[in-house]
Amino acid sequence: MDIKHKRNFCIIAHIDHGKSTLADRFIEKARLVTSRGPMGTQLLDNMDIEKERGITIKSQAVTIPYTAADGQEYELNLVDTPGHVDFTYEVSRAISSCEGALLLIDASQGVEAQTLANLYLAMEHNLEVIPVINKIDLPSADIPACLHQIDHDLGLDPDMTCFVSAKTGEGVDSLYEAIVKNIPAPEGSDDNSLKALIFDSHYDPYRGVIVHCRLFSGTLKTGDEIKFMHSDAVYKVEDCGIFQLQLVTKGELKAGDVGYFIAGIKTISDIRVGDTVTGIKNPASEPLAGFKEVKPVVFSSIYPVDSNDYEELQEAIERLKLNDASLVYEKDNSAALGFGFRCGFLGMLHLEVIQERIEREFDLSIVFTSPSVRYIVHMKNGETLYIDNPLEYPEVMRIDYSEEPYIQANIITPTQYVGPIISLCLEKRGVQSAMNYLDEKRVELVYEMPLAEVLFDFYDRLKSISRGYASFDYEVIGYKKTDLVRLDILVNSEPVDALSQLVFKDNAQSRGRMVCERLKDEIPRQQFKIAIQGAIGGNIISRETISAYRKDVTAKCYGGDISRKRKLLEKQKEGKKRMKMVGNVEIPQQAFLAVLKTNEDKQ
Numbered sequence: 309m310d311i312k313h314k315r316n317f318c319i320i321a322h323i324d325h326g327k328s329t330l331a332d333r334f335i336e337k338a339r340l341v342t343s344r345g346p347m348g349t350q351l352l353d354n355m356d357i358e359k360e361r362g363i364t365i366k367s368q369a370v371t372i373p374y375t376a377a378d379g380q381e382y383e384l385n386l387v388d389t390p391g392h393v394d395f396t397y398e399v400s401r402a403i404s405s406c407e408g409a410l411l412l413i414d415a416s417q418g419v420e421a422q423t424l425a426n427l428y429l430a431m432e433h434n435l436e437v438i439p440v441i442n443k444i445d446l447p448s449a450d451i452p453a454c455l456h457q458i459d460h461d462l463g464l465d466p467d468m469t470c471f472v473s474a475k476t477g478e479g480v481d482s483l484y485e486a487i488v489k490n491i492p493a494p495e496g497s498d499d500n501s502l503k504a505l506i507f508d509s510h511y512d513p514y515r516g517v518i519v520h521c522r523l524f525s526g527t528l529k530t531g532d533e534i535k536f537m538h539s540d541a542v543y544k545v546e547d548c549g550i551f552q553l554q555l556v557t558k559g560e561l562k563a564g565d566v567g568y569f570i571a572g573i574k575t576i577s578d579i580r581v582g583d584t585v586t587g588i589k590n591p592a593s594e595p596l597a598g599f600k601e602v603k604p605v606v607f608s609s610i611y612p613v614d615s616n617d618y619e620e621l622q623e624a625i626e627r628l629k630l631n632d633a634s635l636v637y638e639k640d641n642s643a644a645l646g647f648g649f650r651c652g653f654l655g656m657l658h659l660e661v662i663q664e665r666i667e668r669e670f671d672l673s674i675v676f677t678s679p680s681v682r683y684i685v686h687m688k689n690g691e692t693l694y695i696d697n698p699l700e701y702p703e704v705m706r707i708d709y710s711e712e713p714y715i716q717a718n719i720i721t722p723t724q725y726v727g728p729i730i731s732l733c734l735e736k737r738g739v740q741s742a743m744n745y746l747d748e749k750r751v752e753l754v755y756e757m758p759l760a761e762v763l764f765d766f767y768d769r770l771k772s773i774s775r776g777y778a779s780f781d782y783e784v785i786g787y788k789k790t791d792l793v794r795l796d797i798l799v800n801s802e803p804v805d806a807l808s809q810l811v812f813k814d815n816a817q818s819r820g821r822m823v824c825e826r827l828k829d830e831i832p833r834q835q836f837k838i839a840i841q842g843a844i845g846g847n848i849i850s851r852e853t854i855s856a857y858r859k860d861v862t863a864k865c866y867g868g869d870i871s872r873k874r875k876l877l878e879k880q881k882e883g884k885k886r887m888k889m890v891g892n893v894e895i896p897q898q899a900f901l902a903v904l905k906t907n908e909d910k911q
């Protein structure tokens with residue numbers, strides 16, 4: 309296919325505005341595949357958890373052959389992008405491999421924070437942006453309001469807007485025409501040196517790492533020797549081709565193409581997304597711009613509930629890592645919990661997804677310790693430490709000062725929720741840097757806040773006080789000085805190291821009280837009295853007591869039916885599997901994460 313008739317585009321949108329549904333309609337209309345199953349079984353989102361949570365985590369690509377109204381054949385490369393704040397870098401990689409973007413706006417919701425954030429990303433990469441109003445079939449669709457926002461808030465031409473219902477397929481035909489008409493063809497010559505951008509990858513147990521790439525110039529052929537310009541690694545291409553739900557071998561990719569190659573790469577950690585691939589023969593002199601290393605921002609340790617499961621847990625994490633280069637881990641051990649792994653995640657959603665996958669796909673009961681951000685600790689002796697594990701926090705005497713990561717948060721909300729949102733941001737130590745009225749109904753709030761404050765429950769609380777209307781997006785902007793203390797939790801006088809947290813000093817008292825109350829609710833009564841205490845240094849700052857009790861589950865069985873009795877005991881054992889023995893006290897799994905929730909959530 310001539311480069312003039314190729315179009316590379318992505319769909320960008322706020323979460324739930326219908327990206328995956330629209331992608332399905334595209335594929336279906338192109339008769340590449342027929343619709344399968346009832347609405348909601350989306351073709352591009354293929355992980356179970358993605359389906360259940362309705363979010364896209366890994367981006368995917370697909371090549372769609374399309375015959376335009378004038379009879380001309382086109383090759384459309386669609387790249388699906390993830391929608392959650394944790395995965396912004398994945399969006400940026402996908403975007404940089406396209407010339408155009410469909411900016412999807414839910415007709416009943418209008419422009420939201422990530423619509424704007426994604427538009428800025430697309431503009432940074434000079435993409436042609438086509439505004440698309442989706443869900444026009446909904447009775448609550450407000451098209452004039454959306455058009456006003458497209459013009460006023462986004463600064464895009466409302467006359468270019470396409471109107472679709474991804475659900476019914478209405479308007480999708482005209483959207484195709486708009487794509488071939490308005491999105492520019494890729495540029496680049498097959499004769500120049502090879503420059504291919506790696507925008508994603510996945511691991512196939514039979515074929516190894518499959519690299520997803522976009523060619524900006526040159527050609528890539530099976531048998532070619534190639535080099536990754538940032539990592540300096542050299543490989544030989546074993547196969548290359550395009551994505552059509554499955555991999556379709558072509559043997560050659562040309563300038564402008566989006567496709568895959570396989571080159572005997574063993575693990576996903578051997579490649580860097582954003583890296584440039586070039587040829588050993590006739591190599592490019594400069595890599596493509598925009599390379600960035602993705603760094604984890606949340607750290608937590610994972611321990612098996614049953615220490616015999618340690619090896620299985622290791623295997624599970626290794627398997628997950630195969631397809632998730634952003635998951636980092638190393639061995640860890642805790643006095644209370646035994647051997648485990650210290651892991652780094654892109655955000656809390658990433659952490660929860662990993663937790664669910666370990667439990668569901670590998671059937672393991674695990675405990676996560678209190679998640680933490682990474683602090684910079686400046687010592688009096690001039691040393692600088694990077695601390696993400698509360699247990700490694702040095703003695704206060706030796707510390708000069710500490711710094712914590714800050715974010716810039718962008719919140720867009722209908723005006724009536726501004727008051728409570730400002731109070732929430734203040735409570736989270738936020739400092740307002742801007743407040744812009746986008747129109748008479750909506751306000752954009754910009755805050756600088758400590759990352760640690762927003763990680764855990766900020767998003768949920770923002771959604772609940774604004775009845776779901778406020779939207780939120782953030783980026784890490786750097787480090788600022790802070791005053792930290794380590795809050796330790798003692799259960800029957802034994803410190804439970806997995807429950808230790810680094811907290812802002814002024815919040816330590818209230819946090820200590822809250823954690824003890826939370827644990828009191830979460831830890832079931834046992835045969836003896838349990839004291840739960842919060843301590844800073846040697847000082848106890850809070851205390852709760854759980855009185856003794858033994859739940860005799862067999863009491864109801866009148867002694868007679870032994871099999872029923874056994875069943876009940878087994879059930880109780882099953883329940884225990886989700887408990888972790890700490891000293892002589894059983895702590896249920898959920899207690900470890902519950903301590904992060906604030907009192908407001910409890911009510």
Ligand SMILES: Nc1nc2c(ncn2[C@@H]2O[C@H](COP(=O)(O)OP(=O)(O)OP(=O)(O)O)[C@@H](O)[C@H]2O)c(=O)[nH]1
Pocket residue numbers: 321322323324325326327328329330347348362363364390391392442443444445446472473474475476
């Ligand atoms: N009524 C109506 N519902 C739609 C339409 N398009 C999508 N939906 C529904 O909106 C919800 C979100 O759609 P998705 O396609 O999963 O949204 P998404 O933007 O891909 O979400 P992420 O992948 O998480 O970013 C689903 O329940 C869809 O069925 C539409 O045109 N009309």
